[in-house]
Amino acid sequence: QLTPILVLLVKCDKTNNMLDASHYASNTMNRVKAKLHEMLQKDEEFDATAIEELAPTAWTSLKKSIEEVKNPFQACRKIHKLLQSVTVHAKSLMTSFGPDVTLYHGETLLQMAQRWQKLEK
Numbered sequence: 743q744l745t746p747i748l749v750l751l752v753k754c755d756k757t758n759n760m761l762d763a764s765h766y767a768s769n770t771m772n773r774v775k776a777k778l779h780e781m782l783q784k785d786e787e788f789d790a791t792a793i794e795e796l797a798p799t800a801w802t803s804l805k806k807s808i809e810e811v812k813n814p815f816q817a818c819r820k821i822h823k824l825l826q827s828v829t830v831h832a833k834s835l836m837t838s839f840g841p842d843v844t845l846y847h848g849e850t851l852l853q854m855a856q857r858w859q860k861l862e863k
Contacts, residue, residue: 785815825862832858 781792788796788808797804811817832855835843841852 782814782818785813787812788814822862825858829855829858829862 777795781796788811793805793808796808832851836851836855839851841850841855843851845851845854
């Protein structure tokens with residue numbers, strides 16, 4: 743038995759495109775991704791126009807987050823440097839204690855290091 747919201751989605755004409763034709767949703771997602779990529783590659787602080795484009799709903803939490811980021815390119819650089827620092831530290835731990843040391847939920851130091859290295863790329 744379907745929940746009422748699913749019944750509504752199945753019966754609603756306006757949602758048929760999303761339910762029946764995945765190309766409509768994927769085209770929309772690709773346009774959004776391209777726009778976000780374009781905006782996040784700029785090495786400049788977000789201005790009022792950029793904030794309006796990124797947060798057209800004017801959600802307070804989203805606007806505050808965008809304002810906190812300031813310059814997305816520099817923020818990404820900072821994050822990348824932090825990821826590099828984590829991977830260097832993980833390698834150091836493996837040198838000191840060995841790669842097979844068991845961590846949280848049975849993960850080894852080697853597995854942890856590999857996971858962080860994937861993020862670093």
